[in-house]
Amino acid sequence: DAGVIQSPRHEVTEMGQEVTLRCKPISGHDYLFWYRQTMMRGLELLIYFNNNVPIDDSGMPEDRFSAKMPNASFSTLKIQPSEPRDSAVYFCASSLSNEQFFGPGTRLTVL
Amino acid sequence: TQLLEQSPQFLSIQEGENLTVYCNSSSVFSSLQWYRQEPGEGPVLLVTVVTGGEVKKLKRLTFQFGDARKDSSLHITAAQTGDTGLYLCAGASNTGNQFYFGTGTSLTVIP
Numbered sequence: 001d002a003g004v005i006q007s008p009r010h011e012v013t014e015m016g017q018e019v020t021l022r023c024k025p026i027s028g029h030d031y032l033f034w035y036r037q038t039m040m041r042g043l044e045l046l047i048y049f050n051n052n053v054p055i056d057d058s059g060m061p062e063d064r065f066s067a068k069m070p071n072a073s074f075s076t077l078k079i080q081p082s083e084p085r086d087s088a089v090y091f092c093a094s095s096l097s098n099e100q101f102f103g104p105g106t107r108l109t110v111l
Numbered sequence: 112t113q114l115l116e117q118s119p120q121f122l123s124i125q126e127g128e129n130l131t132v133y134c135n136s137s138s139v140f141s142s143l144q145w146y147r148q149e150p151g152e153g154p155v156l157l158v159t160v161v162t163g164g165e166v167k168k169l170k171r172l173t174f175q176f177g178d179a180r181k182d183s184s185l186h187i188t189a190a191q192t193g194d195t196g197l198y199l200c201a202g203a204s205n206t207g208n209q210f211y212f213g214t215g216t217s218l219t220v221i222p
Contacts, residue, residue, distance in 0.1 A: 004153070031208060043154070043199060043212040056209060091153050098142060098207050102153025 004103035006092050012109045018080040021106045024073055025094030033100065034067055034077050035091040043091070049075065082110045114138050115202055115213035123219040124190055132185045132198055132216045140202030143176055143183045144210070148197040190220045 005024040013019055025032045033048040047057040052069045060067070064083070069075040079086055087110050093100040115136045124130055134143070142161045146154035158167050160176035160183065167174045171194075173186040183200055200213040 033210075035212075042214050045209065045211070048209065050208070093153070098144075098159060098203060099156050100210065102155070104151070105153055 006103035023092030029094035033093040117213040134200035
């Protein structure tokens with residue numbers, strides 16, 4: 001099993017640009033989570049899906065952030081427009097029971 | 112808002128020493144998990160504790176869940192350089208599907 005796959009691994013962009021982060025969960029897992037990790041705030045849950053349906057997006061910082069899960073094998077997290085304070089490592093995780101498996105993360109830098 | 116506070120935030124010890132990391136909250140959790148994260152990677156689950164007062168051992172690591180299910184500790188005996196990493200605790204919501212991560216403890220074991 002390849003585990004949770006995220007792309008890109010690194011993204012550097014300029015303020016105001018649109019950023020799209022991608023995630024492929026482990027096959028068969030019915031939960032998918034998006035997290036953001038920074039030194040100041042630690043690991044924060046942004047949104048999670050169950051069977052492709054968004055369940056709780058209360059962690060999404062503001063309307064500039066959106067997430068979709070069009071099918072069981074793919075999810076995106078989009079930031080439009082991006083701002084320097086969005087710089088962080090974004091993790092996707094999937095689970096079947098209560099054990100979450102994390103991807104390697106996408107390190108986003110917004111200049 | 113961080114529901115789980117970990118202490119210490121940073122810890123640097125010599126190989127062979129023992130250490131304890133604490134995870135505290137005012138909230139009750141249905142279960143609590145401990146993860147270890149290495150640089151450039153996502154967190155990896157070490158253990159899940161469910162019952163108040165439960166103790167689990169994983170080789171040199173001992174995990175304990177508080178009687179009231181509000182706090183937990185991780186004790187490492189005879190630390191090794193391979194134990195170096197960021198240790199995160201995570202409390203599960205009542206539904207068991209949403210996880211609140213602690214502030215993290217960065218451990219460095221010096222040879």
